[in-house]
Amino acid sequence: MHPHQHRHSIFCILPPHMLEEIARSGGPEHREWALQTLAVDSTMRSERVTEQLLRVPTASLATPHKERFIYTANHASTLPGALVRSEAQAATGDAATDEAYDGFGATFDLYWSIFQRNSIDNAGLNLIGTVHYGQNYDNAFWNGSQMVFGDGDGTYFNRFTASIDVIGHELTHGVTGHQANLVYHDQPGALNESVSDVFGSLVKQYAHAPQQTAAQADWLIGEGLFTTAVNGVALRSMKAPGTAYDDKVLGKDPQPAHMSHYVTTTSDNGGVHINSGIPNHAFYLLAVALGGHAWEKAGLIWYTTLCDPRLSSNAQFQDFANLTVDNAGRLFGAAEQQATIDAWQQVGITVTATQPKISGNWVLHYSWGPTQTYSQVGLSFNSNGTFAGGATGKWQQQDGTVLLSFDGGPAKYAGTVDGNIGSGAMSTFGALDGCWYLSKQGMVGLTLSSAGGAPGTIDAAGTEHPEHPAANDRVAELVGAPS
Amino acid sequence: MSATGAWNLHYSWGSTASYAQIGITLNADGTFTGPGAGKWRLRDGTLQLSFDGGPAKYGGTIDGNVASGAMSTFGGLNGSWYLVRQGTVGIEPEAVEATVDAAGNELLVPA
Amino acid sequence: MRIRFQSDGGVGYFPGLDGPVIVDTAHLPPEEGARLERLVGAADFFSRPEAADVPAPGAADLRRSTIAIEDGGRSRTLEVIDPVEDSALHALIDALREAGKAARNH
Numbered sequence: 001m002h003p004h005q006h007r008h009s010i011f012c013i014l015p016p017h018m019l020e021e022i023a024r025s026g027g028p029e030h031r032e033w034a035l036q037t038l039a040v041d042s043t044m045r046s047e048r049v050t051e052q053l054l055r056v057p058t059a060s061l062a063t064p065h066k067e068r069f070i071y072t073a074n075h076a077s078t079l080p081g082a083l084v085r086s087e088a089q090a091a092t093g094d095a096a097t098d099e100a101y102d103g104f105g106a107t108f109d110l111y112w113s114i115f116q117r118n119s120i121d122n123a124g125l126n127l128i129g130t131v132h133y134g135q136n137y138d139n140a141f142w143n144g145s146q147m148v149f150g151d152g153d154g155t156y157f158n159r160f161t162a163s164i165d166v167i168g169h170e171l172t173h174g175v176t177g178h179q180a181n182l183v184y185h186d187q188p189g190a191l192n193e194s195v196s197d198v199f200g201s202l203v204k205q206y207a208h209a210p211q212q213t214a215a216q217a218d219w220l221i222g223e224g225l226f227t228t229a230v231n232g233v234a235l236r237s238m239k240a241p242g243t244a245y246d247d248k249v250l251g252k253d254p255q256p257a258h259m260s261h262y263v264t265t266t267s268d269n270g271g272v273h274i275n276s277g278i279p280n281h282a283f284y285l286l287a288v289a290l291g292g293h294a295w296e297k298a299g300l301i302w303y304t305t306l307c308d309p310r311l312s313s314n315a316q317f318q319d320f321a322n323l324t325v326d327n328a329g330r331l332f333g334a335a336e337q338q339a340t341i342d343a344w345q346q347v348g349i350t351v352t353a354t355q356p357k358i359s360g361n362w363v364l365h366y367s368w369g370p371t372q373t374y375s376q377v378g379l380s381f382n383s384n385g386t387f388a389g390g391a392t393g394k395w396q397q398q399d400g401t402v403l404l405s406f407d408g409g410p411a412k413y414a415g416t417v418d419g420n421i422g423s424g425a426m427s428t429f430g431a432l433d434g435c436w437y438l439s440k441q442g443m444v445g446l447t448l449s450s451a452g453g454a455p456g457t458i459d460a461a462g463t464e465h466p467e468h469p470a471a472n473d474r475v476a477e478l479v480g481a482p483s
Numbered sequence: 484m485s486a487t488g489a490w491n492l493h494y495s496w497g498s499t500a501s502y503a504q505i506g507i508t509l510n511a512d513g514t515f516t517g518p519g520a521g522k523w524r525l526r527d528g529t530l531q532l533s534f535d536g537g538p539a540k541y542g543g544t545i546d547g548n549v550a551s552g553a554m555s556t557f558g559g560l561n562g563s564w565y566l567v568r569q570g571t572v573g574i575e576p577e578a579v580e581a582t583v584d585a586a587g588n589e590l591l592v593p594a
Numbered sequence: 595m596r597i598r599f600q601s602d603g604g605v606g607y608f609p610g611l612d613g614p615v616i617v618d619t620a621h622l623p624p625e626e627g628a629r630l631e632r633l634v635g636a637a638d639f640f641s642r643p644e645a646a647d648v649p650a651p652g653a654a655d656l657r658r659s660t661i662a663i664e665d666g667g668r669s670r671t672l673e674v675i676d677p678v679e680d681s682a683l684h685a686l687i688d689a690l691r692e693a694g695k696a697a698r699n700h
Binding site: 184222267 | 602603604605606607608609610611612649650651652653654655656657676677678679680681684685688691692695698699
């Protein structure tokens with residue numbers, strides 16, 4: 001199950017809560033050691049914690065560190081240039097400086113408030129930008145550690161700080177670099193570009209006053225960058241890829257909205273800004289289908305996938321899609337998972353999802369006989385096929401059929417699970433038969449009956465507890481040990 | 484609902500596209516006989532099987548002349564199964580040689 | 595002086611700006627031709643080693659500019675990636691890019 005790895009000896013003697021603290025706030029090397037140690041710790045609690053820690057990077061337990069530095073290159077091309085505005089300083093009156101400052105803030109705020117991510121590297125990295133780069137420079141870019149903005153050529157392009165989603169787009173390249181680090185060519189590069197468009201668009205919707213729902217957003221990237229001389233509205237459209245511009249000088253927006261129109265080219269690093277239209281459109285479709293604010297569900301599914309250790313730097317569209325579907329099921333449920341499948345299907349990518357396996361905390365209600373009376377025991381289902389809590393054992397699930405085996409007794413359970421409720425029958429294949437149902441913890445509207453395992457009852461595993469317990473059993477009950 | 488009678492059990496360890504078959508008869512006393520023998524329980528629509536000669540436990544749902552579900556040895560082998568009442572027309576099983584028997588025992592020679 | 599200029603990359607991909615810009619300064623209006631030749635001289639183009647820049651790790655939306663110039667008996671090809679810190683070279687690239695846009699605007 002867990003491969004043996006060399007562990008720093010000190011971590012072997014630390015209790016789980018201290019390991020968690022180190023995993024959360026220690027440096028990268030310590031974090032890795034703490035996580036490895038937690039991973040081989042066989043208690044259910046640390047396994048659940050480890051799973052949570054590994055899935056999405058946890059923010060530092062300290063307060064979020066928002067630290068912005070805006071420089072000007074003064075129309076030269078040396079970086080970073082001269083510092084013109086730092087964190088908490090008042091607006092300077094220079095549009096490019098103040099737009100960059102505000103855009104950095106909005107991007108930081110989205111990532112912290114919604115995704116608990118502490119800046120680009122999730123460790124409070126300073127946000128650095130240079131404005132007024134070059135003369136008539138009609139571009140903006142991320143150089144690996146900072147943003148650079150041109151003023152545009154004034155003929156076709158305005159200044160590049162004018163578009164808050166472009167700012168979010170560029171900073172998100174930094175996030176991607178610290179997570180999946182998708183290589184910048186062909187399909188992984190198009191995914192890299194798409195992720196930047198997605199979160200850039202979320203920044204724009206989040207920062208809008210009032211905040212926009214998915215239905216209200218325009219899903220345009222770089223609106224406001226073109227002058228009136230250009231026949232176009234934006235660099236790209238997630239809602240309708242290929243329609244953002246059709247201009248004599250710039251040409252026609254080449255983005256496809258479907259895999260059948262995937263563009264194979266050597267330009268643009270294999271078309272990373274072109275084929276990003278396909279995953280962009282999938283995100284748009286999902287966000288609109290799920291409704292509400294796009295960052296609540298679709299955004300979280302995408303963010304979780306970006307941070308998912310299973311997302312490789314060479315991921316193809318299919319790999320990314322598969323993970324979004326899996327994460328949609330894990331984060332939310334069957335409806336959201338199906339919506340994610342449908343969104344990808346509409347852009348020509350087929351994902352076959354397996355039904356999410358049972359996981360988390362449930363209450364097992366069981367009745368031997370069966371009678372009208374059900375006893376309960378709390379069970380926590382781990383992803384490795386074991387369960388623990390009021391009883392321990394193993395579980396297997398094939399589609400909707402669930403099988404349970406208990407460590408402490410002969411009972412075998414079988415039944416079906418749908419969403420948050422399961423039901424079925426159990427037997428010891430000896431003298432005992434009965435019925436059971438499972439409910440997800442936190443469900444409202446279900447009534448409880450008596451607890452099980454008391455003297456004179458049979459527990460969930462099918463083990464009888466004597467009416468008058470022996471002295472040792474009584475002591476065990478008093479001290480809370482399982483009998 | 485009664486499950487007694489002669490059935491064909493089709494089982495696939497690993498839930499592949501290939502199913503091996505054995506004929507079993509479910510007896511009224513809660514036992515079943517055939518190349519594998521064991522015990523069965525039916526509670527409303529939930530059917531459970533336990534083999535005397537191996538670790539596998541079967542569970543699933545039965546509707547009329549067809550049942551389906553999952554099985555496990557809880558020791559590394561998992562799979563899918565379906566039961567068809569003998570005499571049901573329209574379902575043509577193809578015989579497949581099994582490498583693990585229905586009870587969950589690995590076979591040295593295919594059945 | 596014959597110049598072949600190609601720009602690739604950037605925050606957006608514009609098909610109209612993708613193709614090579616080919617300029618022969620002898621065929622341009624005299625002022626424009628002289629301006630370009632002046633920019634090439636100011637950039638000390640023919641003294642630069644032929645090289646291709648490599649993008650920094652994690653960088654994105656950079657522009658890659660390929661400039662091939664043939665003048666008399668001399669020829670040279672440079673491939674540079676943002677940020678082009680040399681201001682003279684930067685000015686040359688800007689001018690070539692503008693020439694490309696202007697050519698499409700007829």
